[in-house]
Amino acid sequence: MTQAVRHNSMRARNLGxxxxxxxxSGPVTRAALAEITGLTxxxxxxxxxxxxxxxxxTESGALRDGERGRPGTAVALxxxxxxxxxxxxxxxxxxxxxVDLTLAVRLRYTQxxxxxxxxPVETLSHLEELAHRAVDEAxxxxxxxxxxxxxxxxxxxxxxVHAAPNLGWHDVRVSDLLDFPVEVxxxxxxxxxxxxxxxxxPGDFLHVSGEIGVGxxxxxxxxxxxxxRGLAGELGHVVVSPDGPACRCGGRGCLEQYxxxxxxxxxxxxxxxxxxxxxxxxxxxxxxxxxxxxCERAGQALGVALTSAVHLMDPGTIVLGxxxxxxxxxxxxxxxxxxxxxxxxxRRAVPELTVSRLGGDAATLGAAGQVIHRVxxxxxxxx
Amino acid sequence: MTQAVRHNSMRARNLGxxxxxxxxSGPVTRAALAEITGLTxxxxxxxxxxxxxxxxxTESGALRDGERGRPGTAVALxxxxxxxxxxxxxxxxxxxxxVDLTLAVRLRYTQxxxxxxxxPVETLSHLEELAHRAVDEAxxxxxxxxxxxxxxxxxxxxxxVHAAPNLGWHDVRVSDLLDFPVEVxxxxxxxxxxxxxxxxxPGDFLHVSGEIGVGxxxxxxxxxxxxxRGLAGELGHVVVSPDGPACRCGGRGCLEQYxxxxxxxxxxxxxxxxxxxxxxxxxxxxxxxxxxxxCERAGQALGVALTSAVHLMDPGTIVLGxxxxxxxxxxxxxxxxxxxxxxxxxRRAVPELTVSRLGGDAATLGAAGQVIHRVxxxxxxxx
Numbered sequence: 001m002t003q004a005v006r007h008n009s010m011r012a013r014n015l016g017x018x019x020x021x022x023x024x025s026g027p028v029t030r031a032a033l034a035e036i037t038g039l040t041x042x043x044x045x046x047x048x049x050x051x052x053x054x055x056x057x058t059e060s061g062a063l064r065d066g067e068r069g070r071p072g073t074a075v076a077l078x079x080x081x082x083x084x085x086x087x088x089x090x091x092x093x094x095x096x097x098x099v100d101l102t103l104a105v106r107l108r109y110t111q112x113x114x115x116x117x118x119x120p121v122e123t124l125s126h127l128e129e130l131a132h133r134a135v136d137e138a139x140x141x142x143x144x145x146x147x148x149x150x151x152x153x154x155x156x157x158x159x160x161v162h163a164a165p166n167l168g169w170h171d172v173r174v175s176d177l178l179d180f181p182v183e184v185x186x187x188x189x190x191x192x193x194x195x196x197x198x199x200x201x202p203g204d205f206l207h208v209s210g211e212i213g214v215g216x217x218x219x220x221x222x223x224x225x226x227x228x229r230g231l232a233g234e235l236g237h238v239v240v241s242p243d244g245p246a247c248r249c250g251g252r253g254c255l256e257q258y259x260x261x262x263x264x265x266x267x268x269x270x271x272x273x274x275x276x277x278x279x280x281x282x283x284x285x286x287x288x289x290x291x292x293x294x295c296e297r298a299g300q301a302l303g304v305a306l307t308s309a310v311h312l313m314d315p316g317t318i319v320l321g322x323x324x325x326x327x328x329x330x331x332x333x334x335x336x337x338x339x340x341x342x343x344x345x346x347r348r349a350v351p352e353l354t355v356s357r358l359g360g361d362a363a364t365l366g367a368a369g370q371v372i373h374r375v376x377x378x379x380x381x382x383x
Numbered sequence: 384m385t386q387a388v389r390h391n392s393m394r395a396r397n398l399g400x401x402x403x404x405x406x407x408s409g410p411v412t413r414a415a416l417a418e419i420t421g422l423t424x425x426x427x428x429x430x431x432x433x434x435x436x437x438x439x440x441t442e443s444g445a446l447r448d449g450e451r452g453r454p455g456t457a458v459a460l461x462x463x464x465x466x467x468x469x470x471x472x473x474x475x476x477x478x479x480x481x482v483d484l485t486l487a488v489r490l491r492y493t494q495x496x497x498x499x500x501x502x503p504v505e506t507l508s509h510l511e512e513l514a515h516r517a518v519d520e521a522x523x524x525x526x527x528x529x530x531x532x533x534x535x536x537x538x539x540x541x542x543x544v545h546a547a548p549n550l551g552w553h554d555v556r557v558s559d560l561l562d563f564p565v566e567v568x569x570x571x572x573x574x575x576x577x578x579x580x581x582x583x584x585p586g587d588f589l590h591v592s593g594e595i596g597v598g599x600x601x602x603x604x605x606x607x608x609x610x611x612r613g614l615a616g617e618l619g620h621v622v623v624s625p626d627g628p629a630c631r632c633g634g635r636g637c638l639e640q641y642x643x644x645x646x647x648x649x650x651x652x653x654x655x656x657x658x659x660x661x662x663x664x665x666x667x668x669x670x671x672x673x674x675x676x677x678c679e680r681a682g683q684a685l686g687v688a689l690t691s692a693v694h695l696m697d698p699g700t701i702v703l704g705x706x707x708x709x710x711x712x713x714x715x716x717x718x719x720x721x722x723x724x725x726x727x728x729x730r731r732a733v734p735e736l737t738v739s740r741l742g743g744d745a746a747t748l749g750a751a752g753q754v755i756h757r758v759x760x761x762x763x764x765x766x
Contacts, residue, residue, distance in 0.1 A: 204611040239688075304622050311620045313615055314616075342633060346546050
């Protein structure tokens with residue numbers, strides 16, 4: 001390693017240490033940053049200068065420094081320049097959002113489109129348009145996009161979407177079909193990270209993404225559990241009844257066949273109705289019996305699958321997101337009752353069922369948030 | 384912090400660093416230890432002296448030091464003094480083992496006893512006898528017991544066995560009923576650690592403990608996954624069929640009701656037969672039809688539960704232990720077939736089913752191994 005390379009690697013490390021501390025403690029004075037990080041004041045000042053130039057931090061008015069009693073200038077994260085693009089392809093919509101370095105949401109687009117009837121190339125071409133629109137508008141606001149992550153409804157293994165059965169995708173390498181660089185991750189994983197960073201639930205939960213597919217992401221101690229190959233959390237294919245209806249995954253009686261959005265609408269007699277979930281909600285509010293029963297039965301199946309998930313994964317709480325968040329008042333009761341009757345003897349406390357406030361945006365927000373967290377961990381690579 | 388306390392805390396840390404490195408790299412010279420750890424040669428020599436005195440390391444003949452070409456004395460872990468006691472209470476046996484600091488197994492006892500018919504106090508009094516016998520024999524060999532861990536067949540929450548349904552235990556605080564200090568942990572967790580430290584499978588697997596109860600322990604990257612409250616891995620109560628036979632856990636159709644040892648013997652027409660598993664094995668070898676069918680059906684149920692576990696936890700491989708290890712040739716086929724047909728579309732590779740070489744000893748070995756790993760991480764507390 002030459003001396004210059006070693007010097008750069010040390011600067012890169014220090015820059016990450018300083019920016020990380022600004023995120024945790026900001027607004028914070030340079031003196032306090034030096035004290036917390038153990039770096040010299042000269043180093044801290046140099047790093048802060050670089051970060052100001054990169055538009056990652058900003059200096060605000062005088063802040064009294066508690067330790068020393070002298071006023072100093074406060075340094076805080078800046079949302080004015082660096083931002084990230086979060087994207088999602090789901091079965092019946094595309095969405096995009098732009099989040100700045102302070103995790104403030106700057107733009108959101110959602111476009112209803114049935115991606116089951118189009119090829120991966122067509123769907124990704126629609127996504128490209130949406131992404132370009134979002135990036136153009138972000139540029140108009142003076143933002144620069146540091147990177148983007150795309151959420152897809154299926155397991156992702158090294159950038160390859162091996163199977164997204166609800167989209168009809170097999171072995172699609174997304175990055176080959178887009179004209180901008182993107183990282184691809186599973187929708188349920190990113191929704192769990194969205195809940196962690198943008199939601200209201202503390203760091204130990206199983207986030208359940210109810211869409212046409214059903215997925216889950218387990219967060220333990222503030223970290224997403226991914227399993228050995230990054231394929232953990234496929235709650236939608238947990239077996240509810242081994243001889244139940246055939247599922248697109250090749251199995252039978254998977255949770256999706258009882259509590260996925262399509263199954264739910266079918267059970268409520270609303271299959272194929274445009275904007276079926278809104279119609280279902282109207283029926284539920286009106287006390288329509290088929291709709292109430294469909295939700296109760298979906299809640300029971302969800303309770304059975306969550307019983308297996310709790311026995312295996314031991315989550316702190318369970319957060320219902322996506323369509324389950326909208327239907328929460330009508331599915332919570334039977335899901336909770338099923339879990340309590342099955343888990344009560346073995347556990348002193350059955351995990352609480354709560355509702356996500358993010359609804360359908362969780363995955364897109366998590367996708368953008370993932371980029372922001374990487375920028376903060378390694379600002380040097382984004383200067 | 385006084386200077387003396389700070390000095391002791393630094394010595395404690397350095398002692399752990401040196402002993403850890405001896406475990407990883409030993410036999411190793413003092414010079415090499417200094418180079419790897421970054422400690423001065425004087426500090427390393429002092430630490431090695433303390434560890435020799437404590438009987439934790441030993442000095443062997445000259446070892447040529449590759450770096451410098453000078454011969455040095457090699458330092459290695461010693462199995463001569465420090466040891467750990469591993470204990471297990473299971474439904475139909477008690478067991479104990481003593482493992483020394485090099486993880487060599489020094490003593491093993493297993494005692495067949497039906498713990499369903501005795502109270503926690505009686506069972507723990509039998510265990511006490513077994514433990515004292517093991518400790519006495521270990522003392523006779525010059526070993527000193529640094530600590531003990533007890534494996535129990537049920538979830539353990541902060542030392543409390545809330546429910547071990549197969550033992551009929553509820554809210555038993557084991558340490559209050561024993562005359563020696565012991566840490567209590569779940570049998571399936573400790574069996575997974577036993578497989579990690581004493582078995583032959585690398586660091587990413589789900590270890591399934593088939594006994595009268597069925598449990599599992601997930602190891603990811605060489606670390607046991609415990610969940611939010613340490614209650615993860617209860618594979619035996621994963622729902623195979625939601626309206627199936629009632630289980631002692633309060634649920635219905637749990638895996639244990641299809642593939643637990645009692646259920647298997649019942650299905651094979653061997654309920655209540657003394658040493659039923661050996662009889663079952665004899666029948667299987669003889670090609671007896673009821674026994675073959677019982678194993679095939681148990682394998683199918685195991686395949687359904689493992690399908691849910693793979694979807695949720697994404698293990699590297701799956702290791703079958705306990706009674707499943709003895710029955711492996713007769714349950715593997717149907718379990719593998721069930722998993723492949725259900726998982727094949729979603730995953731490029733279905734996790735391999737392998738067999739544990741440790742059999743029924745995994746939990747007891749893991750219990751002792753856990754103590755040894757703690758001694759090596761913090762030798763100062765055990766001087």
